[in-house]
Amino acid sequence: MTPLRVSIAAAIASVLLLLVVFELIRSRRLRERYALLWLLTGVVLLVLSLWRGGLNTIAGWFGISGYPPAILFAVGILFILLVLLHYSTVISRLSDQSTILAQRLALLEERFRASEDPGNRQRVP
Amino acid sequence: MTEVLEAASGVDARLRALKRVAIVPAFNEEAAVTRVIEELRAFDPGLDVVVVDDGSTDRTAEAARACGASVVRLPFNLGIGGAVQTGFRYAWEHGFDVAVRVDGDGQHDPSELGAVLEPVLADEADIAVGSRFIGGEGYRSSTARRVGIRLLAWIVSALTRQRVTDPTSGFQAANRLGIRLFAADYPHDYPEAEATVMVFKHRLRMTEVPVTMRARESGRSSITAVRSVYYMVKVVLAIFVALFRRRAVPLE
Numbered sequence: 001m002t003p004l005r006v007s008i009a010a011a012i013a014s015v016l017l018l019l020v021v022f023e024l025i026r027s028r029r030l031r032e033r034y035a036l037l038w039l040l041t042g043v044v045l046l047v048l049s050l051w052r053g054g055l056n057t058i059a060g061w062f063g064i065s066g067y068p069p070a071i072l073f074a075v076g077i078l079f080i081l082l083v084l085l086h087y088s089t090v091i092s093r094l095s096d097q098s099t100i101l102a103q104r105l106a107l108l109e110e111r112f113r114a115s116e117d118p119g120n121r122q123r124v125p
Numbered sequence: 126m127t128e129v130l131e132a133a134s135g136v137d138a139r140l141r142a143l144k145r146v147a148i149v150p151a152f153n154e155e156a157a158v159t160r161v162i163e164e165l166r167a168f169d170p171g172l173d174v175v176v177v178d179d180g181s182t183d184r185t186a187e188a189a190r191a192c193g194a195s196v197v198r199l200p201f202n203l204g205i206g207g208a209v210q211t212g213f214r215y216a217w218e219h220g221f222d223v224a225v226r227v228d229g230d231g232q233h234d235p236s237e238l239g240a241v242l243e244p245v246l247a248d249e250a251d252i253a254v255g256s257r258f259i260g261g262e263g264y265r266s267s268t269a270r271r272v273g274i275r276l277l278a279w280i281v282s283a284l285t286r287q288r289v290t291d292p293t294s295g296f297q298a299a300n301r302l303g304i305r306l307f308a309a310d311y312p313h314d315y316p317e318a319e320a321t322v323m324v325f326k327h328r329l330r331m332t333e334v335p336v337t338m339r340a341r342e343s344g345r346s347s348i349t350a351v352r353s354v355y356y357m358v359k360v361v362l363a364i365f366v367a368l369f370r371r372r373a374v375p376l377e
Contacts, residue, residue: 022366025362025366025370026366026369026370027370028370031313032313032314032359032362032363032366033313033314033359035362036355036358036359036362039362096201097200097201100200100201101200104200
């Protein structure tokens with residue numbers, strides 16, 4: 001059985017995570033779109049830490065008889081991996097978009113300069 | 126010339142006195158956008174039309190330019206929230222008194238604009254929204270979607286202490302105050318319900334008017350079956366957070 005103190009500590013940590021995420025959204029430092037996975041992490045960890053019988057059962061399925069809270073670590077790590085993978089896709093999209101922005105800006109700047117100073121335009125020999 | 130046309134087409138005298146613009150967000154709507162612009166011109170020949178092309182991969186921008194609309198082309202897809210905000214920024218920076226938003230897919234019927242504009246012209250509201258669910262008939266979307274809309278309507282009504290029947294409607298008119306708020310801050314992803322709560326938080330006057338909407342003629346809705354779960358979770362979270370969020374800094 002999971003030690004009571006482990007359950008309490010894990011529950012407090014999950015609630016803290018949820019509160020921090022909520023405050024970050026509220027203060028506009030985190031967009032809902034990127035907060036959903038964090039909120040899910042917090043809720044799942046909270047449920048697993050409070051539902052002590054369930055944690056034992058799940059530990060049993062995976063053949064962990066000695067120390068059921070190991071499931072909390074496993075689930076925590078799984079969610080961290082998911083969040084990281086999600087962020088990798090987000091970063092990829094952002095880097096594609098910043099490439100497009102830089103290109104658009106450079107092209108506009110060239111067009112702007114050419115229209116400002118027509119005499120300096122490249123001449124075809 | 127335009128004035129003669131306006132008088133002939135029976136454009137409201139209060140509207141004629143104002144600098145007015147129609148914001149048309151469009152993503153891959155080359156088939157529908159031409160008709161929307163023509164119908165806007167038929168409603169009011171003096172209405173400026175700005176099409177916000179949200180990174181379309183088809184000929185939406187060319188089609189809109191061929192009809193004489195101004196086109197603001199986003200370098201990549203920002204989603205409806207970012208596109209609409211771009212339109213309100215345009216309206217704010219160009220000093221328009223009134224802006225209407227009419228979607229580029231053709232589901233908002235420009236001939237209904239008189240009704241949507243009425244509360245704004247009468248100075249009874251800063252933002253007026255066309256609702257499918259007050260008495261009206263016509264296209265009201267699928268059953269599943271209607272249940273979702275009813276649920277959102279209930280939450281938004283409770284939070285704003287005001288009856289809101291169609292919190293997902295993007296068929297709206299705004300005066301200078303409304304333009305300023307939406308130019309400064311407009312929600313991302315699926316913005317309308319959250320925007321309603323935002324308007325309430327900023328103590329702007331908002332009202333709904335009955336309109337009939339049409340089913341889209343071409344293209345696809347951005348909300349597919351899989352996304353609808355994300356949609357509900359995101360929107361419900363967003364409207365709750367919007368209540369506790371500090372206000373946006375207004376534009377000068």
